[in-house]
Amino acid sequence: MIKYIGSKRALLDPILSSVRGLLPDGGIVCDLFSGSARVGHALKGQGYRVWSNDHNAYAHTLATAYVQADRNRWADQAAVVLADLASTAPAEGWFTKTFCEDARFFHPANGARIDAMRDRIDAMGLEPELKAIALVSLMEAADRVDSTAGVHMAYMKRWADRALNPLTLRMPDLQPATEAGPCRATQGDALDIAGQFDGDLVYLDPPYNQHSYLGNYHVWESLVLWDKPETYGIANKRVDVRTRKSAFNSRPGIGPALSAVVDAIRAPNLIVSFNDEGYLSRDELERMLSARGHVQVIDIARPRYVGARIGIHNHKGKKVGAVGRLRNVEHLFVVSDRPMALPVAA
Ligand SMILES: C[S@@+](CC[C@H](N)C(=O)[O-])C[C@H]1O[C@@H](n2cnc3c(N)ncnc32)[C@H](O)[C@@H]1O
Structure with missing residues (x-):
């Protein structure tokens, strides 16, 4: 799966055991801010019927492949599509010019592969789930040969070693269908989906600070939408990064936005992830959530993302940000309308 700030890859165990504690016999679960789709993918793997939602198109594509699409339905056809893409001749185009020459997120030899494969995906006229699987395979292949510190805000002064490897596609790790019923992926605002x-x-x-996911991962958005947008700045961000905002990226906005989502939810159980560097404190969150029922908080200490550990550099390779704290605490707020006894994680 792609590198993703805020990915809950390392927290899957406590999240899954909390869900299992609340729903030991299975059930229907919604992930309103699905991001990399790891949580929905893992829940589907445990037999839950999952609805994953995110407002960005690249995240919706990830969830369409990892949550909505069933392996038994698509694996054979996807193998044929990936073999076709692998044999497509490289051809430089918009992606190479924008992200390999004007900006240097990928080596131009890989840019030409990406351009050709992305055009080929559209030319094949695939059904939406199959198209999402092909796009995810391409996104992940590109992510393995990028020349960044993990986000698309800046790129390395010299090519990262991995950027010189040839881009190669792999089959995404799809989940088989669940007996609980079909899973789904949507691209909507969390507040709208919460009410549905x-x-x-x-x-x-939710996001917990000012950094916009669209700004951090604009290359994936442009790759998925393939709308070849006007771009700006050193990182060649799509111009709509300036206008497609999330209330959750604003210090004054996040409290009311989260409170509105929590109020709109009818399900009897909630699990909320937040960390100790976010705009809302543990006490504020506990107060907000206690109106919904019993709240138990699990704290997990984690190393911070790689950028914090190596410092941030500009496009000339000059350090522009200091090395910050090396660890933070991830809080899991587990909320239920009935008392519960959950495992307390490390
Ligand atoms: C912390 S990340 C989620 C990470 C995810 N749990 C994972 O494991 O990868 C937050 C996500 O919320 C999405 N987002 C931000 N504002 C949103 C909104 N108003 N509605 C829906 N999704 C939103 C972002 O695109 C981002 O993917």
Whole structure:
């Protein structure tokens, strides 16, 4: 899966055991801020019926492949599509010019592969789930040969070693269909989807600071949408990064936005992820959530993302940000309308 700030890859165990504690016999679960789709993918793997939502197109594509698409339905056709893409001749185009020459996120030899494969995906006229699987395979292949510190805000002064490897596609790790029923992926605002979900549990993992996910991952958005937008700045961000904002990226906005989402949820169980560097404190969150029922908080200490550990550099390779704290604490707020006994994680 792609490198993603805020990905809950390392927190899957406590999240899954908390869901299992609340819903031991299975059930219907909604992930309103799905990001890399790891949580929904893992829940589907445990037999839950999952609805994953995110407002960005690249995240919706990830969830379409990892949550909505069933392996038994698509694996054979996807193998044929990936083999076709692998044999497509490289051809430089918009992506190479924008992200390999004007900006240097990928080596131009890989840019030409990406351009050709992305055009070929459209030319094949694939059904939406199959197209999402092909796009995810391409996105992940590009992510493995990028020349960044993990986000698309800046790129390395010299090519990262991995950027010189040839881009190669792999089959995404799709989940088989669940007996609980079809899973789904949507691209909507969390508040709208919260009001539409009639199920057992909602997982909330909103952004927690000013950094916009669209700004951090604009290359994936442009690759998925393939709308070849006007761009700006050193990183060649799409111009709509300036206008497609999330209330969750604003210090005054996040409290009311999260409170509105929590109020709109009808499910009896909630799990909320937040960390100790976010705009809302543990006490504020506990107060907000206690109106919904019993709240238990699990704290997990984690190393911070790589940029914090190596410092931030500009396009000339000059350090422009200091090395920050090396660890933070991830809080899991587990909320239920009935008392519960959950495992307390490390
Ligand atoms: C902390 S990340 C989620 C990470 C995810 N749990 C994972 O494991 O990868 C927050 C996500 O919320 C999405 N987002 C931000 N504002 C949103 C909104 N108003 N509605 C829906 N999604 C939103 C972002 O695109 C981002 O992917």
